[in-house]
Amino acid sequence: MTDNESGDGRGHDFAEQANAAPPGLLMEMWEFLRHNKKWWLTPIILVLLLIGALILLAGTAAAPFIYPLF
Secondary structure, eight states: OOTTTSSSSHHHHHHHHHHSOOOOHHHHHHHHHHHHTOTTHHHHHHHHHHHHHHHHHHTSTTHHHHGGGO
16 A cells, blocks of 8 residues: 555645745745744844845946945
8 A cells, every 4th residue: 555545645745745846945944944943043144135135236326326325
């Protein structure tokens, strides 16, 4: 008897998850933080994202408007 024939539904759930689209980077990060209770990483990640956004904007026409902030 295979998992699909056992009637407990585990094999069916596994097959559905295997065929589902993989989660994105942000969803995986959210699941990691939620599952492992690593809430202290949240401010670090946010600051890194903000710095990355500033670096990206520094190379665009928005740069003259960003530099006065510092």
